Amino acid sequence: SRYILENQRLVNETILLDDIPSARFHDGGRIKFGPDGKLYITTGDATDLSSAQNLNSLAGKILRMNKDGSIPKDNPFQNYVYSYGHRNPQGLAWDNNQQLFSSEHGPTRNDEFNKIVMGKNYGWPQQCDQTGNFINPVRCFTEFTLAPGSLAFHKGDFFVTGLRGKQLRKLRLDLNKVQNEQVVLSDLGRIREVVSHKGDLYVGTSNRDGRGLPKVQDDKIIKLQIVN
Incomplete structure (x- = not known):
């Protein structure tokens, strides 16, 4: 849906796309405008394993639309589908070359960091x-469960959050391979969002989503200054 922000309230809802399959789990839910001005939407498989490979289903996909909700003429399948075969993609971010990447929940471990090609x-x-x-995937987290919640590109590196992993990780790429990886934060509990904005x-x-152990001051937004 599209809304107008008026006096700190969302008004005048316009539904751009409806009937996206949903379930208790695996619902994707990320929406982000790309450098091409198109809106990108992640959808999970809604616990139906076959839907991710079905090009007639909106589930298990990364979708792409125009601002008015119409289908871009250069979409690959003459529908909203931009890429498919996804379980539960969560994060979207573009690098300096306007290349799209995504973070995705795996089943047990096997979370993914993917370079997305139309x-x-x-x-x-x-x-x-x-x-x-x-x-x-560019990176498959086989050794532990990260449960990535979000993804950001910031000062030449990718930053991916961990819900079950309870951390923020930095990934530095070279020729589409991870050359350096490190944990930036690991003392905040479940981390869902990461956003790059004006140099910070x-x-x-x-931690209050029903799966964490909230402290008195939870939840919180933290501002970081990353020094390379």
Whole structure:
């Protein structure tokens, strides 16, 4: 839906896209405008494994639309689908070359950091390092469960949040491979949001979502100054 912000209230709702499959889990939910002026939307498979490979379903996809809700003429399948074969994509971010990347929840571990290419298949319900006509992740978190909530590109690096992983990680790429990775924060509990804005990085916790152990001051937004 699109709203108008008026006196700190959202008014005049216009529904741009409806009937996206949903469930208790795996609902995606990220919306972000890209450098091309198009709106990108992540959707989960809504616990239906077959939907991610079905190009007639809006589930398990990254969708792309014009600001007015219409389908861009250069979309790959003459519908809203931009990429498919996703389980539960959460974060979206573009690098300095306007290349789209996404963070995605895996089933048990196997969370993914993906380079998103228009029209490509990311394989779900198959998982990391699959064989076939699929795009494998740039980074597959096989050694622990991160449960990435958000993704930001900031001063040349990607920052991905961890819900179950309870951390903020920095990924530095070279030729689309992770060359350096480090934990930036690990003492805030569940971290859902990360946003780059005017030279600073903002992080939002999610300890009161029913799965965390909230402290008295939770939840909070933290402002970071990243020094390379």
